[in-house]
Amino acid sequence: MGAAMESVIDIEGLSLTFERDGQRNEVLRGLDLSVPRGAFIAIVGSSGVGKSTLLRVLIGLARASSGTVRIAPRPGQRQPLAFVFQDSRLLPWRPVIENVAFGLEGSGLTRTERRQKAHEALEIVGLAHLAERWPHQLSGGQRQRVSLARALAVEPEVLLMDEPFSALDAITREALQDELVRIWQVTGKTVLFVTHDIEEATYLADRVVVLAGSPGRVVADQIVDAPRPRRRSQSQEPDLVAGIRQHISGELLLDGTGI
């Protein structure tokens, strides 16, 4: 098997049921997904289908009821996955640089080394000049960049991003999308990017995975082979977008009729 086909995450038969006070809520059932190293995969689906839950299982914030998740980090990698939340979730009592260095604590690095790495990560997102600011002194877009830098600082194999740009205005969002693609290209990271914006998914990703149904599962897995750099003026893949939309809404109709 070639290196290009090697997968960094393998999910097989993943099911997850939330149980509380005797109420059962089956969110995912029999989900299979294989993520090749270096891929940019977007996960789309309607609200409540289990996109966030899937990412939370991968990072260990939620526990699968059954199925297997195999993560294959490179040797010597301390933290194979890093998470970027929808709301930036910076720690308000730490200056920007200390927020970015957060994940490096306990890695055996000295404080100076941690700050050095954090500084490099801030440079990647273009915010090195704000290193000493407090989070409350940043704009929403800057906060989300810091959150991305915090994830990059631990030098993970995979970035898990849960609708990271959905709370931003259109201009900031587009700037950050382009920046993310650039970072992905220069760092060679694998990206799993959850969004409910199909245009965003097809603009960013190599592959769009559609989750639908209740319980949710993978109903489509589409390659986006538009060349990069991509242009956003006209959707270069109208058929693709329409197809994905149908997959999402088609399943929604099935849901509505109780199947």
Added chain:
Amino acid sequence: MTDITLPAGPTAAPPARPVLDGLRQVGLAAAGLSLFILVWEALPRIGLINSMLLPAPSVIPAAFWAEIQSGAWASAVSASLGHYTIGLAVGAVLGLVGGVATGMSQLAEDMTSWVVRVLRPIPGLAWVPFAIIWFGVSQSAAVFIIAIGVFWIVFFAAHGAIRGVDRDLIEVADAFGFRSARERLFKILLPAAMPGILVGLRTALGQAWMAVVAAEIFGVPGLGQRMIQASSLLATELVVVYMLTMAALYGLLDTVFVAVQRWVLRWKA
């Protein structure tokens, strides 16, 4: 056409304004205080109140000076400051540990909830007999009384503040692999709960002064004891000297505390 003038925001205001405002505030405070002292001086002088019952402020400095000369003032202040600091420290540390433990662990909370309900409503003064039986009329007894009051304030403040920490921030620690109770406590819970804990400590700072007087009533030397002695001799001007002493000490400590608090919480918007 009408001109519309928008009020200037804080950054647009010229720098002279805050200075003037500050002066105005100081002036008003001084005027209020002067008026208060004038009325106080006038009441016994014009014979509205017997000067045995309310000493005029003009007799206070002399009484204060005599008390300093005899050395009684310094020894009372240092004795009380001793109980105060130790009682505050013991109560605050134990309250913090208890509040954090019950805030973090459901088990600890469930185990202690009825003990807390039983002990909490007992007023500090009700412990005096036990304090005397256990420690005698000694500094330890006073420390005990003071610490109990401080303990409950800090305990509930810390418990509530830890309980109130945003789950989302705890998830950040989880997502970055910091999952032990220790990492959670030091990386997220304590810093996030710090504003609430400091509010509790500040309340305790004042509460502990009141406890000092209560704790010294039964004979432990200090400000409170001196105050009781003076009042039984009807030396009301001496009572006032010690009231002012306590006010000044409290004011000083509270000012220092607020400065420290502002520095610790400088990350807040």
